[in-house]
Amino acid sequence: MNNRPFILKGNITINSNKEYIIGTVIINQKVDEDKSKYVLVLDKEHKDLFEKGYEGYIFTNWLPDNCKEIDYVTELFGIETLINYDVIEFNDDYVKVLYRDDSTDNFIQVTNQCNSNCIMCPDAEEVRNTRQKISINRLLRIIDCIPNDTEHICITGGEPGMIKYDLIKVLKKCKDCLPETQFLLLSNGRIFSDHDFTEEFVKNIPYNIRIGIPLYSDIAKEHDAITQATGSFEQTITGLNNLLKHNLDIEIRVVVMKKNYQKLSSISNFICNNLNKVNHVNFMALEMTGSAYKNKENVWVNFNESTIDLYNASTTLIKEGIDVNLYNFPICKIDKRLYSLAQMSISDYKVRYLDKCNNCIVKEKCGGFFPSTMNIQNSEEEKCTN
Ligand code: SF4
Incomplete structure (x- = not known):
């Protein structure tokens, strides 16, 4: 495929x-x-x-x-x-x-716009600022056409919350047309600080939906510096709490980058102390395209530099009973004790391996690299341990 x-x-x-x-x-x-x-x-x-x-x-x-x-x-x-x-x-x-029937990586992009401007966003700022007209009727038509035995669909943007109540129409349509499908909604969570919106959202979402929301720091000023959106931390935390009141399946996503890798344990402690009803925390390795590449000096961190912090942060959460996964990390770039947490998360059409991966005994279980990440990693290559 x-x-x-x-x-x-x-x-x-x-x-x-x-x-x-x-x-x-x-x-x-x-x-x-x-x-x-x-x-x-x-x-x-x-x-x-x-x-x-x-x-x-x-x-x-x-x-x-x-x-x-x-x-x-x-x-x-x-x-x-x-x-x-x-x-x-x-x-x-x-x-x-728009949808590939032999893929488990299908997504519906509801908008390219975003109200944050994260320094490590894999999309370029120009892409997010070019106004694409994605009509609600077009989105509803796509959902109508997707086969109702599809296992998984990701709903994403930009920031899906930018289309406000049209997002609820999209989710209601998903609920009606695809009752067996598992959905993942990726949002920066700021829209859920609006209590009325959240109440309406909860009434209309599909039964099998997980909401993935990023958190980049436990300190408002640091999180907002990464999103380049003042007040975003407060809105995201209020949004998370509004959603957690309804016992929804929430996944917090922590992108590991230069500006926060030494703070991963503090972020884990914050989640345990303040958001302990979340079910999952995923640590995400970078995709070095778009803004991430442009801001490389402030964003890029070698896999080996974050190994210890990643291990400590993961074990803190696991001890609290929170499910932890590592996304976009090649297996040989993490602590051996975390191997079972590594997911094959990079879309099939993007994933790349090094020449030496052909001799690797765990290649079948390894999610590999994004092409952009491999290029940067290649220039600073460390010895693979497998
Ligand atoms: S050598 Fe390649 S296949 Fe093996 S763990 Fe490392 S990145 Fe994955």
Whole structure:
């Protein structure tokens, strides 16, 4: 699946006056249910399956007669990479894959905007400040098209709270359409300092949802210096407490960077003393793109420099009964006693390994590196211990 592109292009012709066509892919076969949810992909050998009523069509190097009044795309490269039940969008002059049916890494990005400006954000500030119009109807349509046996969906931004009550509409739709799916909502948590919003949010969220919220320090001034948003610590802590009152499944995410790695134990103690109803704490290694790369001098810390602090902070939480995971850490870059906490968390299309990893006995269990992190680590490489 690593080779499946998110964007398909070609010398393509699109016949549609609509802003977008979003549908579930079905290839060379009929569907028995409502066809308006589907985009039918047809090759010439299956042209007898052509019938009207689908949301859209992809014709592989052929066109049926009298197709002017339907929405279609043709002359598209990479068509063979689509599989049944992917969700795609025709847009201008390309086809985007919005959901990949063979992936466990699917996400719905509800906005690119954010009300914080974290120094280690893997997105560039320009990306977050370029206003993309992601309409609520488009989001609801995507959810409609995702197969209801999908195991996991991440809802993310930017900051999802930026779309305010539309976020609740998105979550309500998820609850109604995908009752068996496990959701992870990634938010900076500031929106939940609004009590009324939180009450409405709780009433409408899917049953299986975890909310992941970052905390970068136990001291307001230090956390706010990292988010570059005054008052963000206070809002996040108030938000966390508002959510915890409802016994929701909360995960605190601590990104380990130069500005906080020596404070990991203080952060753990703060969580144990003030937020001990959280179920999980994940320590996250950096992805050195976007703002993180731009602010490299203040952000980058070698894996070996944070090893002891990471171990102490993890054991403090574990003793308190809090589940701890390490995300984005290659196994050989952490204390051996924490090996079982390391998760294969980097998306399949991003993960990279070093040449020497080919001889490593734990490669099958190792989550590897982000490409950007590997480049920086390579230049300061330490000896792998495996
Ligand atoms: S050598 Fe490579 S595969 Fe092995 S633990 Fe290190 S990063 Fe992972």
